[in-house]
Amino acid sequence: MITATDLTCTFRNLSGRHPVTPLRGVSHTFPDSHVTYVLGLNGTGKSTLLRLLCGVRRPTSGRVLVDGPAPGAPDSPDAPGRVTGMFLDTTAVHPGHTGRRHLRWLAAASGLDAAEADRRLTQVGLDAVATDTVSGYSLGMLQRLGIAGALLGDPRNVVLDEPLNGLDIAGVLWLRRLLRDLADSGRCVIVASHHLAEVEKTADSVLLLEAGRVAASGTVAEVRGEHASLEDAVVTLVPRSAGSAEVRR
Ligand SMILES: Nc1ncnc2c1ncn2[C@@H]1O[C@H](COP(=O)(O)OP(=O)(O)OP(=O)(O)O)[C@@H](O)[C@H]1O
Known part of the structure; x- marks a missing residue:
């Protein structure tokens, strides 16, 4: 289980631009035995959140708890296996x-x-x-x-950033099974994705970010609500989803 409490992350001005604050007070519990998908438009803070959850980056404020200790803390000697396995970047x-x-x-x-x-x-x-x-x-x-x-x-927790990108249909079906098996064996599985049709089929929970804040969270059925599809719900919850070609900060 990974718990985020009031996470804020600000990147300082390194290239003459204003500071960027992609996360603004995000709180959420990612439970064991669930595949939780993190959703949101480009630049809305998904990868930043995943990095904070893995302990790759420290929050400007707020706290992350992973099965108890903060990420980056050494495993206790009797802890079974790794704490968090992560895949954040295909270029690494x-x-x-x-x-x-x-x-x-x-x-x-x-x-x-x-x-x-x-x-x-x-x-x-x-x-x-x-x-x-x-x-x-x-x-x-x-x-x-x-x-x-x-x-x-x-590992007891698995964090994947956009693992569906570039997978063929065999790969998508394989990954679907893998994520299900990981969650069914008690693991906390956290996946960032833009593939809403796949998310709708396979998520136990979703966390929708908008401009660095939580716009919605819950089961797919809860977030979909009265809408015909998860995609319709996201377009309603994040109005700038509807056809804007522009990436905003
Ligand atoms: N190391 C960094 N230094 C400065 N700004 C950064 C850094 N990492 C991310 N950002 C900025 O933080 C914002 C959120 O980026 P992030 O990668 O978390 O978004 P995302 O939701 O994962 O986007 P995408 O869907 O395009 O992958 C963006 O404005 C990005 O430019």
Whole structure:
């Protein structure tokens, strides 16, 4: 379980622009045994929230609790497995490494053995390209590799940023099953996505962000309400969804 309390994140002015505050007082509990999708327009703070939940970035104010201790705190010695497995960026790979080397390197950094890396490679269906260099991977292959990295060490919480992008239909069906299995085995699964049709099929819960604040949260049925689809509900809850070509801060 991951609990966010009153999270605010401000990026300071590094390039002559005004400071940006993508998150403004976000509170939410991401329960175990649920697939929770984080939704919202471009630039509305989804990736920033995921980074804070994983402890990759610290909030300007507010608090994140992961199964008790704050992210970044060392596991207690008897804690079973890793705390949070994350996949936040398909570009976070060395292009000259093979898929197997990349995963073994990640495993070693987490104190895990090469066999665990190889198991995850098999689990995500990349055995056939394990010895190819990552620079030759398609987007779908990179997504699978990133997901394998998140699964290393069998973590209790799994956080994935837009893992559906670039997956073919076989990949989408595979990921759907994987997320369900992870949640059914008691894990807290958090996924950012723009694919509302898939979210409607597979989410236990959704958290809709708008301009850095929580616009809606609950089960799909609760957020959909009287609307015909989740997409209709989102367009109503976030009026600027309706056909604007402009990205806003
Ligand atoms: N390291 C950073 N430094 C400065 N600004 C940042 C940084 N990271 C994110 N931002 C800004 O924070 C805002 C939210 O970005 P974020 O990536 O969280 O949005 P998002 O909802 O994930 O968007 P998308 O759907 O396009 O992936 C944007 O305005 C972005 O430019």
